[in-house]
Amino acid sequence: MKAVKGFPNNFLWGGAVAANQCEGAWNVGGKGLILADSEYNEHNENIGFSTEDKSLRFIEEALSKTNVHFPKRSGIDFYHTYKQDLKLMNECGLKAFRTSIDWARIFPNGDDEEPNMEGVKFYDNLINEIVAQNMEPVITLSHYELPLELIKKYGGWNHHKFNEAFIKYAKFVVDRYHDRVKYWIVINQMNMAEMYMFTSLGIATEGGKLSLSDYYQAIHNQFVAGAEIKRHSAKYKDCNIGIMLADFTCYPKTSHPEDVITAMKKNRMNNYFYTDVALRGEYPKYSLRYFEDEDIHFEVSKDELQLLKENTLDFLAFSLYFSICADRTCKIPIDSFVENDLVSETTAWGWNLDYKVMYNSLSQYYDRYQKPLFIVENGIGYNDVVEDGKIHDDYRIEYLSKSIANIRDAIRDGVEVIGYTMWSPIDIVSASSHQMSKRYGLIYVDIDDYGEGTGERIRKDSFYWYQKVIKTNGENLD
Ligand code: BG6
Numbered sequence: 001m002k003a004v005k006g007f008p009n010n011f012l013w014g015g016a017v018a019a020n021q022c023e024g025a026w027n028v029g030g031k032g033l034i035l036a037d038s039e040y041n042e043h044n045e046n047i048g049f050s051t052e053d054k055s056l057r058f059i060e061e062a063l064s065k066t067n068v069h070f071p072k073r074s075g076i077d078f079y080h081t082y083k084q085d086l087k088l089m090n091e092c093g094l095k096a097f098r099t100s101i102d103w104a105r106i107f108p109n110g111d112d113e114e115p116n117m118e119g120v121k122f123y124d125n126l127i128n129e130i131v132a133q134n135m136e137p138v139i140t141l142s143h144y145e146l147p148l149e150l151i152k153k154y155g156g157w158n159h160h161k162f163n164e165a166f167i168k169y170a171k172f173v174v175d176r177y178h179d180r181v182k183y184w185i186v187i188n189q190m191n192m193a194e195m196y197m198f199t200s201l202g203i204a205t206e207g208g209k210l211s212l213s214d215y216y217q218a219i220h221n222q223f224v225a226g227a228e229i230k231r232h233s234a235k236y237k238d239c240n241i242g243i244m245l246a247d248f249t250c251y252p253k254t255s256h257p258e259d260v261i262t263a264m265k266k267n268r269m270n271n272y273f274y275t276d277v278a279l280r281g282e283y284p285k286y287s288l289r290y291f292e293d294e295d296i297h298f299e300v301s302k303d304e305l306q307l308l309k310e311n312t313l314d315f316l317a318f319s320l321y322f323s324i325c326a327d328r329t330c331k332i333p334i335d336s337f338v339e340n341d342l343v344s345e346t347t348a349w350g351w352n353l354d355y356k357v358m359y360n361s362l363s364q365y366y367d368r369y370q371k372p373l374f375i376v377e378n379g380i381g382y383n384d385v386v387e388d389g390k391i392h393d394d395y396r397i398e399y400l401s402k403s404i405a406n407i408r409d410a411i412r413d414g415v416e417v418i419g420y421t422m423w424s425p426i427d428i429v430s431a432s433s434h435q436m437s438k439r440y441g442l443i444y445v446d447i448d449d450y451g452e453g454t455g456e457r458i459r460k461d462s463f464y465w466y467q468k469v470i471k472t473n474g475e476n477l478d
Helices: 056-063 078-092 117-132 148-154 160-177 190-194 197-201 212-233 257-280 285-293 302-310 357-369 394-412 461-471
Strands: 012-016 096-100 136-142 183-187 240-246 250-252 315-319 324-326 373-377 417-423 443-445 457-459
Touching: 012 136, 012 373, 012 461, 056 148, 078 117, 078 443, 078 457, 078 461, 096 117, 096 417, 117 136, 117 160, 136 160, 136 417, 148 160, 160 212, 183 212, 190 197, 190 212, 190 240, 190 257, 197 212, 212 240, 212 257, 212 302, 240 257, 250 257, 257 285, 257 324, 257 357, 315 357, 357 373, 357 394, 394 417, 394 461
Parallel strands: 012 096, 012 417, 096 136, 136 183, 183 240, 240 315, 250 324, 315 373, 373 417
Antiparallel strands: 443 457
């Protein structure tokens, strides 16, 4: 008997982006509007306003503004530059490229009778190009790209018609690309929706009106969508459907029994609840008790429960950026946690640099499910500086290298990991702050927070470093 050596030969080293943060071309090719198209930056003020806690009226007002910059409308213009950008990623050696499909490019109103063929053509070409550049496409069906018209019509994902429209769109896309795409992620960071109800679920939360019944109805609908997509795609060979979490595994702040139990309960409801349903096919009993205690009600049919039971998903994808703690004062909602102050190093945006959490989370997930895991986001946001045409991003190399070392450690324990698509191979607009200056890329893009710049692409030091890591299949992390 022998222990596992290191990364498997077919390990998917890659990079990840999202359509709404990179494509731009917001009004090209018949694309419909999404919430991201309304987010704007004004010089020296209002940088990083979030659509959260805003009403549809506010969104309409934002959309009509003329003297501000809307960063996600232009992104990095990937819609037009994808060929040259993918070529650079191929040069880096990437074996996988994760991106999302903007639902509103294909069904501009979300529930149109027929798809918009200009949008479809774009994704035909994009996916073909990813394959031509020797990368495995990993496709997210929904990454904050909800059609605005559909939100207006139904008020969000808690409405069953909204879910039906999503299922129709998803089936169309899976039918069209199943021969080229083996890995599908249904919804980006499903568990973060509680924090981003408007962005993720289309449920406006103006004035803090957060209804947990609406929330869990929407989540239930998403579970049903995932199971239905899985059922539909079962006829295709090698079509893997995954659930995705934002890793919110939290440590107990101290070994006081109340802190330990609070952290355990939060891990259940903030993380495992989602994967227990999607990977095991049943609502766990602890969640039923939580719904009862909190007076949370939503509609679930017998047929849906049967669908969930018979169509569990194939893999668990997750993003990981920092670690958190819970003490006995914390409540179940996902934004109730305490800082992990034992890890004092943070980014300028306050995200702590806990490298060990990767090993811990991989181990916890695998011990619980024994299903393949896929790290589909991990990276460090930094306002990089260009010096003589070069970017010396040692901090990024250190972050990625230590994270990868921890993945290797988990793999040596027997944890099955499909791949690692770091965030992001190229600079794109930040999701939460919509700044370009919160850069994650291996490739620098010369655009600033107000859309100024040449758009030139420059390979950072981390580009060459990742190239070497991939070449040595994770042996050489120096
Ligand atoms: C993840 C999102 O939460 O974090 C991405 O799926 C996002 O869309 C990434 O870009 C990094 O966060 P941010 O807000 O710094 O861009």
